[in-house]
Amino acid sequence: MKQNYKLIPYIIAIPTIILICILINNNFKRNFEINNLSKLSRAEVTALFHEYDQARTKDPATGLVPENIRKQVLNFVSKIPVRNEYYFNNSSAKFGDYPEGDLKWENLGPDNIGGRTNCIQYDIENEDILLVGAASGGVWRSVDKGYSWTKTTSSNAIQNVYCIAQDIREGKTKTWYYGTGELLSTVDRRHILSARMSYPGDGIFKSIDNGATWEPIPSTQGSFAGNLKDNFQGVWKILPDNTILDEDVIYAACLGGILKSTDGGKTWVEILGDSNNKPFSTDIVMTDGGILFASMSRVSLNGVEPAYFGIFRSVDRGLSWDNITPADFPSNAKVIKLALTPNSNNMLYALVDYPNANGMNPYTFQASSLGLWKLANPDIKSKWKNVSVGLISPSEEVMTPATLGGYAFNIKVSPFDENTVFVMGTSLYKSSNGFDDNSQLEMIGGYYYDDGSIGYDLGSDYLHPDVHDIVFLESASKSVFSVSDGGVYFAQDITRPIPQWEQRNDGFITSQFYSIAVSKSDYKDFLIGGLQDNGTFCLRNKKISKTWEEVYGGDGMPVALSKDLDFGFVSWYSGNMVYFTLNPDTHEPENGYYASPNISNSNFNFYTVFQLNIFDNNSLFVAAKNKIYYQPDLKIIETDQNTYYNAWETNSQYTVSPDENFTCFAQTENYPDALFAGTNKGKLYLYDNISNNNKVVKYDISSINFPSNAWLSDIAFDEVNGIILVTFSNYNVVSIFASSDDGSTWESVAGNLEENTNGLGAGPSVRTIKVMKKAPIPTGKHPSGNDVLYFVGTDVGLFSTDNLNGINTIWYREGADDIGNVIVEDLDVVDDGTEFKIYVATQGSGVFGGEELIISVNDEIKLEEKLYQNYPNPADKSTKIMFTLQEAEMADLSLYNITGNKIRSICSGYMEAGDHTVRVNTSGLIPGAYFYTLKTKNSSITKKLIVK
Known part of the structure; x- marks a missing residue:
């Protein structure tokens, strides 16, 4: 299903963002900023998201996200036991008892939607074997040209893969390497202020069995205490030297410089770079004769010009270098990519992204430009030719190349025609004359131009935007594989004016979810979730399929489903929401209605939260920065949109101070006619009498122990024991609190999730919390004495406990072999007596379901091996x-x-x-x-x- 239902009044076209289209009904005029909405570029969307993300995770005391915090958190939580280790340390619990908390985990896909993917390579001995690196999902391997996939990175290894390479020497082809660290990333873009952020890596990994298993190279890992280890936090490229047969020589283009190993990675030496003023980006290529070319960016981490900047050449395998930078090369180069003609090596290309302003911060969003130079016969000193003119759009049908500040950025030359050169950016571009001019510049993937409707858009047989890599099959000169923010794609004939791209994402489960909701109706097999860069998708029958169907495009954000599964909500940035109906028999989304409050989009935060009222199932609360808007009658939108849009209300009780924004909502049956709301100032409010807008009363039930100016990320309720729980997502704060007296008093229950009881240190960022009732057991009493499980999703996986014990609470890692240490953004549960399941939305591994089996008192408990x-x-x-x-x-x-x-x-x-x-x-x-x-x-x- 791909948007095959009616959208009313409809949505606007956003030219440089993944599609979402709302058209305005001729009979109804809305007062919101149509023009501003339509002008937002994809880069602007990303920049707005970073502002939101920085606030969620920064240390409130400094205003900054701690350096290397993810590595520190991973090291810290590796010492926290997995759920099964409860039995190692608790003599009163036996495996012969019902294993409380020992959930059965299943990945629910999507098995048909690819996530952000940075690199791809095929086995030189067998083109059927492909290895790809996902931005937050590890390395995946296919043995049938991408028709099926197997993840070969351990779930507990670092997942952010940027580059991959094979040793193609005879007898060595089973050796592969991949580099980690994405120095321009969107993985944690809900936590970082800048337009792009660094997702630090953990060195280089090696396989000796053709990519089936991987082990880290110890010399590239560690605590990052020294300069050498800092290099391996960001590996731009790995280049095995295939010209030397008696040594295992590897070059690595890393943060700060080029490193070389002559013993397969056991030891390294920096052969070009600056350990003090580290160049932000580097690259390296090598001719068949062993001549090296390397690039160093002017932009550095500290802003100071590096000792080496530009393009360099070495004829002695890195012992010495000549600076061969073009005279007219931009002095503020941020990212430089190099490419050689594969067979003749008689042409070197240098593609550069540089900011239009003079700023030298690699993570500050600025509009940027592209430049392209080429050097003929690079084995000898010759003159560069500036061919940047070849990147200028020749017509309206070809979008001007853009890279989002070097994020989607690469260049490759066809091995079959040295004049055919491909540039990767938000779209894929091809030049058949080596970019000598723009007369043969074509846009063959990413966005396409549709003159009959809304300009640049997406197509079902088109390559997903933000293209990162391309490989050419030796057996078929016209066939290529490419990877982008939409996963893996194949084109049978790249020479066609508009190639037909085929997705090869079946089983490639790497999608990045921001939200998840499961049906609470009698039909509990319906899931819906918002995905980064891939819109909102639903799974209509999770028992028989992992193939998800598109509901809407864009950046999928919060979602909601009605109790009876007759309607739902999807959303995207800046308060944009759609109300949609569902077919009662097939559960297929049908009519859609633009449903946001009738105010300017500028009044909303980029990531806008809302709450579907659980008490009447027909009203809605929406956060508009420091205000809450209330819609008393949702379903009227299906018949009378004018009445719906005019019915939105707010009042003084629903307003907080101008610098305070609402961050989350929650409701519980234990507090009828009430709404709980958290803010970015560490406040928790209880709104009572919400069914009558004129009688709403606000209570501040915050604790003096809550961290000041911290982001209250989620609220949950233990309805069995009458406990309210809240979480904070910032680093260096106490992250979880509980109250058993209606919010009068609070205590920390973060326990062993904090390195120190005051919250300082390497404790994880806690994004979400849910409470799930346990399945009944024959004895009627769970060994822990508690009938619920508490779950928290963090930046390093899922954790649970069944015993809140103040600062002594013990949390356990859940799904350590399944979910691993990926980011968990959202959770939802079903625990109504017919099912006991939790659903986990991850950044990079799709959605997981965890189930407790129901055991009747008449059933015999059978042990399993x-x-x-x-x-x-x-x-x-x-x-x-x-x-x-x-x-x-x-x-x-x-x-x-x-x-x-x-x-x-x-x-x-x-x-x-x-x-x-x-x-x-x-x-x-x-x-x-x-x-x-x-x-x-x-x-x-x-x-x-x-x-x-």
Whole structure:
């Protein structure tokens, strides 16, 4: 389904943003800023989002996001036990009991929508094998040219992949490398103020089995205490030297410089760069004869001009360099990309993005320009030719190339025609004359021009905008793969004026969700969620499919569903909302109505929150910065839009101070006719009598212990025990509070999610919180004594607890082998007695569902054979392994190395039914990856173990 239903009154075309179109009904005039809305470029959308994101995560005391905070948080939470480790440390709980909190996790897709993808390469020995790097979803591998995919990055490894490369020397082709760190990113764009932000990496990873498994290269990882490690926070390119056969030489273009290793990555030396004034971007290419060309940006992290800036050439493999920068090269180059003609190496291209102003901050949003130079016969010193004129749009049908400040930015030359050159930006461009002029400039992907409707738009058989990479198949000169913010695409014939692009995203689950909602009606198989850069999608039957269907385009933001699943809401930036109806039989979205309050879009925050009233299911509360607008009759929009738009109300009670903005809403059956609202100033308000706008009363139920000027990110309710919970998403603050007396008093329940009890340190950013009732068990009483589970979504995964115990609360990692450490932006639950499920919206791994099975008091509890993840992992001197046997039987637990050779038997023989725990001595093992396998007569189960 792709927007195949009626939208009334309709939406406006946004030329440089992923489509959403609202047209204004001729019989009704709205008073909102149509012109401003239509003029927002994609870059402006991103900049607005960053302002919102900075406020959510900055340290309120400094106004800044702490440096390297994600790496610090990952290190900190790695010490927090996973849910199953509860049983290692709590002798009163047994695996023979019903495993409370031990949810069954399932990834719900979307398996048909790709997320932001930075790089792609095929196996030189077998073009059917593809490896791609997702911006926040790790490395994925296909063995059938992209018709199916398998994730090969561990869920607990860092997920932000920027570049990938294969060692193509004979006998070495099973060796691959990928680099992490996206120095111009949108992954955390709900937390960073600047137009682009840095998503720091954790070095380089290596595979020796053709990309099936990966291990980090230790020399590129660490605490980033030194300059060398700082380089590997951002790896722009990895270049194995395929001309040297007796050494494993690798070049890495990194933040600050070019590094070289002669031993496969064990050790590195910087051969070009500036360790003090680090160039922001670097690149490197090499001729078949071993001559190196490298680029260094003028823009640096500290603003000071680096010691080396421009384009350099080395004929001695990096021992010395000549500066060959063109005389007319821009003095404020931000990102430089290099490309050589693949076979002849007789032409070098240098593509540069540089800000129109003189600002040197790489993350400050500024309009930028592109320049292109080429150097013939680069083996000898010759003169550059400025061919920037070839980038000028020749007609209205070709959008002027744009890169969003170097974010979507690359250049490649066809190996079959050295005059055919491709430039990647918001769209994909092709020149058939090497950009000597713009007469042969074509736009062949990204946006397309539709003269009959709204200008630049998207098409179902067109390459998704923001293009990052392209590869050419050796077996088919006209065929290419490309990756963009929409995933993986294939074109059979790139020479066509408008190539037909085919998505190869089935099973490539890398989409980035901002919101999720599940139906609470009798039909609970309907999900809807907002996705970054990919609109709003729904899953109409989660039991039989993981294929999601598009509801609306744009940047999908908050969503909502009615209790009876007869209507819902989707939204995008600056208060834009659509009310849509659903077919009662098929649950397919039908008519849509533009439903925002009748005020200017400038009155809304970029990310606008709203609350569908749970008490009457026909009214709505919308945050307009420091005000709340109330719509008393939603369904009238289907028959009388004039009455609907004129019915919006607000009052003085719904208004807070001008510098205070509403950040979240929540309601609960425990507080009838009430609305809870959080703000960016650390305040929590309770509004009573909300059904009568003239009698609304506001109560400030904030605590003096709440962090000042912090972003109150979510509100939840434990309706079983009468507890209110709130979360704060800033770093360096106490992040979770609870009240059991209607908000009169509050205590911190952040517990072990904080490095220090005062909130300072490497505690995660807590984005969302939900409470779910536990499924009933035969004994009628859960071992913990509590009938609910508390979940929090953070910037490093999902955590849960079933026992709030003040500052001593113990939180556990949930879905460590499934969800891993990806960002969790939103949660929703169903716990009405027929189902007990939680839904997890992630940035980079789609949506997960966690289910507790319902056990009748008449059911017999049957044990299943289980092998649990060892703890701790990675292991230092020893680690624990726990497993459960269904019956008394012969069993064997053994340890194997990565090649499959048995190291030793851990335990073997006849064992009783139930749970077993063994401690494994790892002090004599070489650091690296191992596997342990539990074998019985009925099964064989394997887990991975890492030794430090």
